[in-house]
Amino acid sequence: MQKFLDVAIEAAQEAGRILLAEFQRPQRIEYKGEVDLVTEADRRSEQVIVERLRQHFPEHAIVGEEGGGQSAESRYRWYVDPLDGTTNFAHGYPCFCISVALAEHTEPIVGVVFDPLHGELFSAVRGEGAYLNNKRIHVSRVPRLDRSLLATGFPSHKRTQNPNIHYYWEFTLRSHGVRRDGAAALDLAAVACGRFDGFWEFGLKPWDTAAGVLLVREAGGRVTDFTGKPYCVTEPAANFPENALLASNGLIHGEMQQVASEVAARASTRL
Ligand code: IPD
Ligand code: CA
Ligand code: CA
Numbered sequence: 001m002q003k004f005l006d007v008a009i010e011a012a013q014e015a016g017r018i019l020l021a022e023f024q025r026p027q028r029i030e031y032k033g034e035v036d037l038v039t040e041a042d043r044r045s046e047q048v049i050v051e052r053l054r055q056h057f058p059e060h061a062i063v064g065e066e067g068g069g070q071s072a073e074s075r076y077r078w079y080v081d082p083l084d085g086t087t088n089f090a091h092g093y094p095c096f097c098i099s100v101a102l103a104e105h106t107e108p109i110v111g112v113v114f115d116p117l118h119g120e121l122f123s124a125v126r127g128e129g130a131y132l133n134n135k136r137i138h139v140s141r142v143p144r145l146d147r148s149l150l151a152t153g154f155p156s157h158k159r160t161q162n163p164n165i166h167y168y169w170e171f172t173l174r175s176h177g178v179r180r181d182g183a184a185a186l187d188l189a190a191v192a193c194g195r196f197d198g199f200w201e202f203g204l205k206p207w208d209t210a211a212g213v214l215l216v217r218e219a220g221g222r223v224t225d226f227t228g229k230p231y232c233v234t235e236p237a238a239n240f241p242e243n244a245l246l247a248s249n250g251l252i253h254g255e256m257q258q259v260a261s262e263v264a265a266r267a268s269t270r271l
Helices: 002-023 040-056 086-090 164-173 184-192 206-218 253-265
Strands: 029-031 037-039 061-064 076-084 097-104 107-115 120-125 130-132 135-137 149-152 177-179 198-202 222-224 244-248
Touching (some): 002 107, 037 040, 037 086, 040 097, 076 206, 107 206, 120 184, 149 164, 164 177, 164 198, 184 206, 206 222, 222 253
Antiparallel strands (some): 076 097, 097 107, 198 244, 222 244
């Protein structure tokens, strides 16, 4: 397990150096969809991570967001988001990270989220706790939704309609506020270390969530779908409704579920 973690950290730090250098340069933006951006930094970062993983674990499967992985029938599968927060990055907004995780069958067993601008390295190994720069981290102890700070996100590809706006509205009224930072892996890391008390989003992909979900669980929090079923990282379609992810410190989980079900019950906002 230590070797898996060491290589994931080495790869994320190497990618971090590339992102820092690229962040200083004007960005050449391309579009994957109507509003879904990709930059040279996404590609270069993914290339170094995949190279490093391939070199150490040639028999493992690797799924990279930008398509640079390798498929293999393997008990082990890496999920790589080489730049989580591309829209922020492309606009010069300093909030982005690298997410690297290893799953054994369907369970994440190693997770690393690295924020190179702030020098923050979040890591977790299944059953061994979660860490920020080698210091053990825990979820917050905030006991009530009306005392909590929350986060959410909106998918980059969907512009015409987004039911999450109704959840955003309701949770904003019932909490200290809802942040929308634009990097899901960092949002989950922030729940793990107690900066946020809860986070939800729809339609995330395994490379967005695999490392962050492990961080939250290892830090003592809960990650489920909106029905309270454990969130399945590797088969997003199994999470109900619309691949909903709900992460929290555990204490406000029931209240968040309750609000979500009230919002969903209103016909006009049903997903
Ligand atoms: C996106 C970010 C964002 C979330 C989107 C993701 P990307 O990832 O995590 O916070 O709201 O759903 O797609 O495209 O920047 O890697
Ligand atoms: Ca992402
Ligand atoms: Ca990305």
